[in-house]
Amino acid sequence: MTREEIIEKGQVVYKKPVLLNDTPMHYCPGCSHGVVHKLVSEVIEEMGMTDKTIAISPVGCAVFAYKYIDVDWQEAAHGRAPALASATKRLWPDRLVFTYQGDGDLACIGTAETIHALNRAENITIIFINNAIYGMTGGQMAPTTLLGMKTATCPYGREVKLHGYPLKITEIAATLDGTCYVTRQAVHTVAAINRAKKAIRKAFEYSMQGKGSNLVEIVSTCNSGWKMSPEKANKWMEENMFEFYHLGDLKDTGAVK
Amino acid sequence: MADQEITLMKGNEAIAHAAIRCGCDGYFGYPITPQSEVLETLAEQKPWETTGMVVLQAESEVSSINMVYGGACTGKKVMTSSSSPGVSLMQEGISYMAGAELPALIVNVMRGGPGLGTIQPSQSDYFQACKGGGHGDYHLIVLAPASVQEMADFVDLAFTLAFRYRNPAMILADGAIGQMMEKVVLPPFKPRRTEEEIIRECPWATTGRIGGRKPNIITSLELRSEEMEVINLRIQAKYREIEAKEVRYEEFMLDDAEYAIVAFGSAARIAKKSIEIARSQGIKVGLLRPITLWPFPTEEVKRLAGKVKGILSLEINAGQMVEDIRLAVEGKVPVRHFGRLGGIIPDPDEVVEVLKSSF
Numbered sequence: 001m002t003r004e005e006i007i008e009k010g011q012v013v014y015k016k017p018v019l020l021n022d023t024p025m026h027y028c029p030g031c032s033h034g035v036v037h038k039l040v041s042e043v044i045e046e047m048g049m050t051d052k053t054i055a056i057s058p059v060g061c062a063v064f065a066y067k068y069i070d071v072d073w074q075e076a077a078h079g080r081a082p083a084l085a086s087a088t089k090r091l092w093p094d095r096l097v098f099t100y101q102g103d104g105d106l107a108c109i110g111t112a113e114t115i116h117a118l119n120r121a122e123n124i125t126i127i128f129i130n131n132a133i134y135g136m137t138g139g140q141m142a143p144t145t146l147l148g149m150k151t152a153t154c155p156y157g158r159e160v161k162l163h164g165y166p167l168k169i170t171e172i173a174a175t176l177d178g179t180c181y182v183t184r185q186a187v188h189t190v191a192a193i194n195r196a197k198k199a200i201r202k203a204f205e206y207s208m209q210g211k212g213s214n215l216v217e218i219v220s221t222c223n224s225g226w227k228m229s230p231e232k233a234n235k236w237m238e239e240n241m242f243e244f245y246h247l248g249d250l251k252d253t254g255a256v257k
Numbered sequence: 258m259a260d261q262e263i264t265l266m267k268g269n270e271a272i273a274h275a276a277i278r279c280g281c282d283g284y285f286g287y288p289i290t291p292q293s294e295v296l297e298t299l300a301e302q303k304p305w306e307t308t309g310m311v312v313l314q315a316e317s318e319v320s321s322i323n324m325v326y327g328g329a330c331t332g333k334k335v336m337t338s339s340s341s342p343g344v345s346l347m348q349e350g351i352s353y354m355a356g357a358e359l360p361a362l363i364v365n366v367m368r369g370g371p372g373l374g375t376i377q378p379s380q381s382d383y384f385q386a387c388k389g390g391g392h393g394d395y396h397l398i399v400l401a402p403a404s405v406q407e408m409a410d411f412v413d414l415a416f417t418l419a420f421r422y423r424n425p426a427m428i429l430a431d432g433a434i435g436q437m438m439e440k441v442v443l444p445p446f447k448p449r450r451t452e453e454e455i456i457r458e459c460p461w462a463t464t465g466r467i468g469g470r471k472p473n474i475i476t477s478l479e480l481r482s483e484e485m486e487v488i489n490l491r492i493q494a495k496y497r498e499i500e501a502k503e504v505r506y507e508e509f510m511l512d513d514a515e516y517a518i519v520a521f522g523s524a525a526r527i528a529k530k531s532i533e534i535a536r537s538q539g540i541k542v543g544l545l546r547p548i549t550l551w552p553f554p555t556e557e558v559k560r561l562a563g564k565v566k567g568i569l570s571l572e573i574n575a576g577q578m579v580e581d582i583r584l585a586v587e588g589k590v591p592v593r594h595f596g597r598l599g600g601i602i603p604d605p606d607e608v609v610e611v612l613k614s615s616f
Binding site: 054066090092 | 282283285311313315316317319320321323324325326327328330331333335349350353357463464465466467468469471472473474475476477478
């Protein structure tokens, strides 16, 4: 039977966005990346920006994001995506330009590029996946790793005396005059997914309206790095991550301008 | 003719004016002596109001080269400029651009090192510019201007070569060429390419999937070794083609020469004066001036070795280009090096004394 024969007309209740292609993803089962990829694809499609989007992928687990979402992609060096995005948006101002970065990439090696691109009010959006760990390199401590959390480079748990404090870079971003919309979301429940999608849509629209820079943090799980089942990771995230990384909008100046 | 007007300006200023005139789409830079006049001149000229060229001061050289990387991905004509310590910071982005096969222009107005070194002129980044510089097997196309006129002329040439081969190009100048004022005829105005022209000329570029084409992906990443080797072999084949087709050099008083100086940039100008002095004393010496440092004029140096008794490599460094000369000469005649360090410029008379004592 063909796909069309199986799916009878009028029976479709859900379908994946066309932009999300059929390439099998390399992400671990339970990882948040797949859900966020789908949301980004849906928003681009719904905005009619398929042929006007230029995306920048990071170094980290999402390095291969370009294999899964069918828009034009530039693969940046570790942490440098906001620099690429700044130039790209200034050179093609009518394109939708966004970066997709993890916490090691954005909040550690790329701190300077992140802060300055945001504060220059570049009309871009940064999608920031924060799972408090370096996933791709095998679960090392990130700037966002919570105190007490065990990783490959803080095997006895992160402690202030040895490693300093976890970094709330999204709170820093909210203090910058260049940012328009700064929000922290999650994708662990259907309700959270719906809120995250609305946030991505709002950020992309502000980018296109020239209202300044936008940062959408998605607090995420890393089952492999955290060494937990997907279900347990979601629960641990709710109980621990959300305590430190509060969900919700930190700043939204787009609506009033 | 209005566009033949002769003006007096610094080499760094000539770079900026030439960039605007040759249809450059974007400049991304960071202040550092002795090249800051490039960004200052662009800011003063406000090309965003005339040609539409983007000019942006970045937060670091790391960021400016990655802006160039992003801009180059989109098929636009983009450039940066810096001086030695800044260019060291840029090596990451330059390597990525070479790996992703992107056209762009990097200008290095060299100062003395190592480390923070000095702000005085030097040619001590020859190795870094010509032998890769960053990680991986790659080359930049390297042009060495010896006058303010060549600073102006090489901007368009560098972009032409960069786009012809989809490879970053570098103008390797030094603090003397950047800072000195000379008369210059600026190139005529050339409009920036239109969106249609960019999409037609750069079908690989990330412009957005205009017309519903397949996605364009710019990356230097390939985890499968077999595929990565194929990519490397293709890039190496491109380098062999550049070596075969793009060598540029100048010959000066070599016809009857018994000795030859090989020198580039500022050193070549000193060499010409030294040759004048030496010839007045009966020493028949001439100059070979490589204009492309990579590709290096290996065949020309080899030919030279068949007709002169000795070759002096005059460089404002501790001896870098001399290695390429020796590789070309293959021991046929003696090859000596002379250079001054730390920002000191060799004196023409001292070069003549070195010539006399060397051979």
